[in-house]
Amino acid sequence: MKAKALGVIAGALIAATPLVSFAAGLPAPFEGSSTLQADGLVKSIDQVKHSVTVLDAQGGEASFDITDPANLAQIRQGGKVHIRMVRKALVSVTRGADGHGAGAQSAQPNTVHNVTAEVQTIDHASGIMALKSPNGAVFHIQGREPAKVAGVTPGMQVMVAFAQQVDVAVAPAQ
Numbered sequence: 407m408k409a410k411a412l413g414v415i416a417g418a419l420i421a422a423t424p425l426v427s428f429a430a431g432l433p434a435p436f437e438g439s440s441t442l443q444a445d446g447l448v449k450s451i452d453q454v455k456h457s458v459t460v461l462d463a464q465g466g467e468a469s470f471d472i473t474d475p476a477n478l479a480q481i482r483q484g485g486k487v488h489i490r491m492v493r494k495a496l497v498s499v500t501r502g503a504d505g506h507g508a509g510a511q512s513a514q515p516n517t518v519h520n521v522t523a524e525v526q527t528i529d530h531a532s533g534i535m536a537l538k539s540p541n542g543a544v545f546h547i548q549g550r551e552p553a554k555v556a557g558v559t560p561g562m563q564v565m566v567a568f569a570q571q572v573d574v575a576v577a578p579a580q
Contacts, residue, residue, distance in 0.1 A: 441491070457470060521537075535548075
C-alpha cells in the first residue's frame with residue numbers, strides 16, 4: 407500500500423513538473439537513460455543470488471546483482487566479462503542557457519540520487535547529451551524520445567533524477 411501511495415504521489419509530481427517548466431519557458435521534463443559498460447575479470451559468482459564480483463583493470467572490485475541472468479551460466483571465475491548497466495532517469499531543465507528559469511526543483515521521490523548538471527553538448531538526432539556535474543564529472547544521458555530534447559541547448563542547467571533500479575547484464579568478453 408505504501409509503495410502504491412508513493413507511486414501515485416510520484417506520478418502527480420511528474421505530471422505537474424511540465425507546468426512549472428512551460429511557465430518558465432523551458433523544455434518539459436523527459437525520460438532518459440544512462441548506460442555504463444565495462445570489462446573485468448570475474449572474482450566470484452553467486453548463481454543463487456544472481457550476483458557477480460568483478461575486478462577492473464586497475465584492481466578495483468565491484469559486486470553486481472544481475473537483473474538479466476541469461477548469460478550467468480556461461481560466466482566462470484577468472485574469466486573475462488563485459489558488464490552493461492542501464493539506469494533510467496527523469497531530466498528536468500531548471501535554468502535556460504541565458505540564466506533564466508524555474509529555479510531549483512525538488513528531488514523526485516523513489517530515486518537513489520539527484521544530480522544537477524550543465525548541458526555541455528547535445529546531439530538532437532540521437533538525443534544524447536553530455537552533462538557536467540558540479541564536481542566536474544561528465545556523464546551522458548540519452549533521451550528516450552529524441553524529439554523531446556529538441557529544445558535543450560548547451561549551457562542549460564538540468565536536474566537528473568536517477569531511478570532506484572539499475573538493470574545489469576553480464577556476458578563473456580569477446
